[in-house]
Amino acid sequence: xxxxxxxxGSERKADPVSQSAVQPTPASPTPEGGHLLEVRDLHVEFRTxxxxxKVINGVSYHLxxxxxxxxxxxxxxxxxxxxxxxxGILDTPPAVIxxxxxxxxxRDLLTQSEEQRRQVRGTEISMIFQxxxxxxxxxxxxxxxxxxxxxxxxxxxxGDARRRAIELxxxxxxxxxxxxxxxxxxxxxxGMRQRVMIAMAxxxxxxxxxxxxxxxALDVTVQAQIMDLLSDLRRDLRMAMILITHDLxxxxxxxxxxxxxxxxxxxxxxxxxxxxxxxxxxxxxxxLKSIPRLDFQGQQLSTIRGLPPNLMRIPSGCxxxxxxxxxxxxxxxxxxxxxxxxDGRTSACHFAQEVRDDRAR
Amino acid sequence: xxxxxxxxxxxxxxxxxxxxNLVKHFPITRxxxxxxxxxxxxxxxxxxxxxxxxxxxxxxxxxxxxxxxxARLLMRLEMPTSGAATLEGRDLFAAxxxxxxxxxxxxxxxxxxxxxxxxxxxxxxxxxxxxxxxxPGAAPRGSRxxxxxxxxxxxxxxxxxxxxxxxxxxxGQRQRIGxxxxxALRPExxxxxxxxxxxxxxxxxxxxxxxxxxxxxxxxxxxxIAHDLSVVRHICDRVAVMYLGRIVELGTEEEIYQRAxxxxxxxxxxxxxxxxxxxxxxxxxxxxxxxxxxxxNPPSGCRFRTRCxxxxxxxxxxxxxxxxxxxDPHPSACHFAELREPASPS
Numbered sequence: 001x002x003x004x005x006x007x008x009g010s011e012r013k014a015d016p017v018s019q020s021a022v023q024p025t026p027a028s029p030t031p032e033g034g035h036l037l038e039v040r041d042l043h044v045e046f047r048t049x050x051x052x053x054k055v056i057n058g059v060s061y062h063l064x065x066x067x068x069x070x071x072x073x074x075x076x077x078x079x080x081x082x083x084x085x086x087x088g089i090l091d092t093p094p095a096v097i098x099x100x101x102x103x104x105x106x107r108d109l110l111t112q113s114e115e116q117r118r119q120v121r122g123t124e125i126s127m128i129f130q131x132x133x134x135x136x137x138x139x140x141x142x143x144x145x146x147x148x149x150x151x152x153x154x155x156x157x158x159g160d161a162r163r164r165a166i167e168l169x170x171x172x173x174x175x176x177x178x179x180x181x182x183x184x185x186x187x188x189x190x191g192m193r194q195r196v197m198i199a200m201a202x203x204x205x206x207x208x209x210x211x212x213x214x215x216x217a218l219d220v221t222v223q224a225q226i227m228d229l230l231s232d233l234r235r236d237l238r239m240a241m242i243l244i245t246h247d248l249x250x251x252x253x254x255x256x257x258x259x260x261x262x263x264x265x266x267x268x269x270x271x272x273x274x275x276x277x278x279x280x281x282x283x284x285x286x287x288l289k290s291i292p293r294l295d296f297q298g299q300q301l302s303t304i305r306g307l308p309p310n311l312m313r314i315p316s317g318c319x320x321x322x323x324x325x326x327x328x329x330x331x332x333x334x335x336x337x338x339x340x341x342x343d344g345r346t347s348a349c350h351f352a353q354e355v356r357d358d359r360a361r
Numbered sequence: 362x363x364x365x366x367x368x369x370x371x372x373x374x375x376x377x378x379x380x381x382n383l384v385k386h387f388p389i390t391r392x393x394x395x396x397x398x399x400x401x402x403x404x405x406x407x408x409x410x411x412x413x414x415x416x417x418x419x420x421x422x423x424x425x426x427x428x429x430x431x432a433r434l435l436m437r438l439e440m441p442t443s444g445a446a447t448l449e450g451r452d453l454f455a456a457x458x459x460x461x462x463x464x465x466x467x468x469x470x471x472x473x474x475x476x477x478x479x480x481x482x483x484x485x486x487x488x489x490x491x492x493x494x495x496x497p498g499a500a501p502r503g504s505r506x507x508x509x510x511x512x513x514x515x516x517x518x519x520x521x522x523x524x525x526x527x528x529x530x531x532x533g534q535r536q537r538i539g540x541x542x543x544x545a546l547r548p549e550x551x552x553x554x555x556x557x558x559x560x561x562x563x564x565x566x567x568x569x570x571x572x573x574x575x576x577x578x579x580x581x582x583x584x585x586i587a588h589d590l591s592v593v594r595h596i597c598d599r600v601a602v603m604y605l606g607r608i609v610e611l612g613t614e615e616e617i618y619q620r621a622x623x624x625x626x627x628x629x630x631x632x633x634x635x636x637x638x639x640x641x642x643x644x645x646x647x648x649x650x651x652x653x654x655x656x657x658n659p660p661s662g663c664r665f666r667t668r669c670x671x672x673x674x675x676x677x678x679x680x681x682x683x684x685x686x687x688x689d690p691h692p693s694a695c696h697f698a699e700l701r702e703p704a705s706p707s
Contacts, residue, residue, distance in 0.1 A: 074561035075532075189652045190424070219423035219588060221649045224632040228648070246562060249591075249634030253641055272638045290566035292595035294618070294633045301570055301595065304563040307531050 035062040035103070036240055037086070037125070037208055042100030044081055044264075046311075047093060053311040055081050055095070057264040063208065068234065068241045070251040070272070072287075073261035076308055079244045082261075083210045086242075087127050088117045104208075122153060126206035130213035132193035136185040142196045143169075143181030149203040168199040172229060191222035195229065202233065209234065212244045227254060248291055252276060257344075260284050263309050263319035269338075270345040280339075280347035280356035282324045318349070326351050377582050378412035378435070378468075378550055383444035385430055389657060402657045404430040406606035407444075409683075412550065417576065417583040419597030419614075421590055421629070425653055426603040428586045432554045435584065436470050437461070448550065466496050469543040473555035475535035479527040485538055486523035489513070492545040499546050512541040517571060533564035537571065544575070552584045557592060569596055590633050594618050602626045605656055605664040608683055612691030622688045622698035625665045663696070671697045 044056035056078045063069050073079040084090045086102050088109065102109045104124060109117060129135045137145055146168055147161035156164065162181065169177035172195040185193055194214060201209060211230060215223040231254050234241050245251060251258055251272065258275050260268040260283065268281035279285040286304040306323040309315055315322055321331040330350050338346040341356065349355055386401035405427040412418050420428045433439045435446065437453060446453040448464055456464050469492075472478040479488055489509045493500045500508045510520035516537040527535055536556065543551050556572070557565040573596060575581060587593050593600060600617040602610045602625065610623040621627050628647040649668050654660055660667050666676040675696055685691060686698035 074563060191652060220590070220629060220632045221423065222652070223634075224646060224648065227634075247634065248562070248636040252636045252638040253634045276636070276638050287562055288636065290563055291636060292566075292569070292589075292591040293636070294591040294594055294630065295635060300573070301566040303566040303570060307533070307564070308561070 034064075036065045036105065037242075038062040038101075038103045039082060039086065040101040040103065042082065042085060042102065043098035044078075044085060044090070044095055045098055046095050051312045054314055055264050055311055056085070057314070059100075059261070059264065059266055061259045061266060061269065063240050063242060065207070065240055066234075066238055067256045068231075068243060068254055070243045070245060070255035070258040071261060072245060072248065072251055072258055074246055074308060076263075076311060077261040078264040079261050080212050083127065083212055083242065083244055086210065087121060087125060088114075089121075089127075122149060122201075122206065123204040124206055125208040125210065126201040126204070127210040127212065128194075128197050128201045128214055130216050132190070132197045132217075133185060135197055136193065138185055141182045141184055142188070146196065146200050146203060149200060153204055164203070165199075168203060169196070171202065171233070172196075172199045174199075189222075190218055191225060194218065194226050198226075198229065198233070202237070205237070206239065208240050208242065210242045210244070213246070214243075215250065216245070216247070223250070230254070248288065260287075263314055264311065265319065265348060266338075266346075267320065267348045268346070270341075270347075271343065274343060274345060278356045278359075280341055280345060280352045281320075281349045282326050282355055283320050285355060286323075286325075320349075326355060373415040373580070374413050376411040377414045378446065378448050378584075380411070380435070380446045381409050381444060383408045383431070383434060383446060384442045385427075385434055385439060386442045400657050403606050403659060404656055405434065405441075406656075406659075408603075408606070408608055410601055410608065410611060412582050412584060414549070414582055415576070415580055416598040417585050417596055419593035419600040420584060420586045420603060421588065421593050421600060422603035423588065423629075423653060425605075425656060427606040427656070428603050429554055431603075432470065432552050432584070432586055435552055436468065437465065462496065466499065466546045467548050468550040468552065469546060469548040471536075471539050471543050471551060471553045471556045474559050475532050475539055476559075478539055479535055481527055484524050484526055485513070485518075485530075488527070488538060489541045489545055492542065496546055508545070509541075512544055515544065515575070516541045517567075531564070533560055533568060536560060536568050540568075540571065540575070544579070547579075549580070550582045550584070552586070554586045555588070556585075558587065558589060565592070572596065590630060602629065605653065605659050607664060607694065608692075609665065609694045610692065611683060612689075612693075616689065616691040620689045620691075620700055622686055622691075622693040622700060623665075623695045624669050624671055624697075626693075627701050663694070665695075671695075673697075 040060050042056050042059045046053040046055050059082050061069065071079045085097060097110060104120060109120065143162060143165045146165040150156045150161040150164050151158065166177050166181060174180060174192060174195050188196060214230065215226050218226060227250060243255060255272050258270060258272050259266045260281065262283050268275065268279065268284045275284065279288055289302040290304060292301060304323050309319055317333050318331045318336050321327045324331065336348045336350045338348050339352040340346050341352060383405055384407055385405040386403050388398045389400040389402060390396040391399045408431060420431065422428050434441050441454060448468060451464060453464060486509050489512055490505050493505050509523060513520045513522065518534060518537055530538065557568050560568060569592065576583060585593065585597055594614055597614055599613050601608045602617065604625050610617060610621060610626045617626060618630065621630060628649045631645065631647045651668055654667055662678050663676040663681050666672040681694045681696050683692045683694040686693045688699045
């Protein structure tokens with residue numbers, strides 16, 4: 001199994017096939033407008049009967065052609081809402097995009113009409129979801145559902161759509177694709193259903209694939225199959241991928257860069273290797289230390305004290321300060337900016353350098 | 362933290378729960394008025410193990426391997442098709458009436474989903490105190506509120522929250538409520554069915570630590586059912602690996618994680634993503650092909666043979682027993698049980 005990734009700072013195994021198949025992309029931010037997809041200072045809130053929940057509070061990240069960005073966070077951190085804003089599938093109301101830009105190939109999607117956005121959805125940016133059983137329509141055969149996109153959006157005839165659907169099902173390695181075209185979603189196993197959804201997402205050859213917790217509902221052996229499939233497809237079809245997950249193990253296996261979210265902000269952004277080696281935000285550090293490891297038994301798990309904040313009452317200053325072992329008065333008073341640490345790394349912590357260099361805690 | 366119950370003065374390490382060749386088949390029927398059985402889902406198909414006092418026995422396996430059915434059998438929420446289980450020497454499945462109630466008092470369960478396993482219309486005090494309604498002997502009526510507050514304190518919640526409702530708590534806190542409810546009757550055995558898999562990473566660690574700490578304080582024995590192999594390695598003393606209704610390998614934490622001899626265990630372990638990007642290329646993963654076969658129609662002979670790279674003719678005809686093998690003395694259900702070569706390319 002091999003996967004592609006930018007080779008910055010890493011001695012990867014000699015692998016001529018995959019190296020020639022992908023153009024290495026710099027992981028550090030490049031100046032204005034150079035990115036395939038860029039989210040800039042996005043603010044989203046949910047207006048509910050109980051009050052206003054500030055779900056996204058100034059998220060910025062970018063994605064270059066051919067790379068894999070992992071967006072890591074726990075429930076309520078805003079990782080899926082950001083993706084839904086990119087796709088334009090947020091439920092409004094209750095969601096309201098307060099400010100910010102989502103630039104795809106230089107154009108701001110948020111200023112476009114619904115019809116223009118529809119042209120981007122599926123053909124340029126496509127998305128797969130966690131729960132394939134509820135994402136697929138239980139009352140239609142899967143072949144029909146894959147073909148629907150092709151008939152509606154690519155104007156194919158029913159016969160062409162059917163043939164292309166078989167090709168797509170073969171692409172995602174569904175055995176005996178032609179004979180399974182007429183089967184309904186409930187007749188597939190969890191892993192096969194996820195493959196059907198990937199086939200639907202790839203139907204119009206998107207340049208960006210957003211995978212929202214694609215393997216969370218699956219068993220480990222099936223998870224490994226799906227993650228392999230996604231990285232093979234990303235390489236062969238030259239796509240860029242945003243992988244939304246809470247699983248630090250999955251991220252370590254496939255991502256080039258990683259953005260860690262907490263309470264609607266990106267708290268740390270780095271290339272994967274340096275982040276795991278020396279996390280520069282106390283939240284990332286706490287997460288890495290709190291996961292049980294398969295490769296050794298270990299003693300008591302270290303924990304992050306307390307609970308994630310209520311998004312209707314985000315703490316003052318740094319939103320992580322009530323749970324942070326490094327907390328000082330400045331953290332309660334001042335919202336930290338993204339501190340640039342070099343190598344394209346940023347950390348939204350007043351003490352980012354100390355945290356990164358402190359191996360003891 | 363107060364520990365009101367003194368740990369039972371019983372020998373650690375002696376078997377408290379013994380399960381012998383347990384089988385549960387769910388019938389598949391056809392017809393509405395004249396139902397006839399046309400097959401059976403072999404959810405649990407011959408499972409034997411001991412749980413020792415004070416230990417944690419992990420049960421791992423993928424969805425559909427029968428681990429939750431096993432938990433329901435042990436709680437006597439289902440009656441087995443055949444087989445036996447004894448809790449402290451008393452037959453779990455023959456007990457009736459008062460004796461069954463006493464057995465159940467000694468064995469409690471923590472459920473996976475902290476959102477659906479708590480009644481939203483009951484206060485926390487009522488939820489944790491409900492076991493006392495069923496077992497009035499466990500706490501005299503007058504002392505129940507105090508006992509519930511002790512339990513809340515024991516699981517790290519504020520005793521003042523006794524009148525709150527479940528929706529006022531986060532997922533991790535709700536799981537603590539579920540644990541407090543399981544502890545109410547001072548059981549010796551707790552069956553935990555995926556107790557942390559619905560929780561976020563930072564909260565998961567808190568609940569795991571709580572379970573370990575309660576075990577030390579109260580001398581509990583756990584059956585810990587989970588699909589997350591890293592969590593199981595952290596918390597368990599011994600581990601049973603299940604595949605299609607059978608235990609295919611059973612051993613200490615070290616035997617399973619470092620000296621596994623069954624191909625399925627080896628594949629399962631190698632598929633777990635390691636949170637370390639430096640090991641990305643060296644991770645030497647075994648790729649299983651295909652899906653788990655249907656438990657209604659398991660393969661002949663060894664059930665894993667349809668996905669096994671070592672399978673030979675004998676595997677299709679002869680069902681391997683879960684017995685000690687030459688490669689390593691812990692039980693493994695493989696004709697060709699052997700240790701995995703470290704770091705050889707697969």
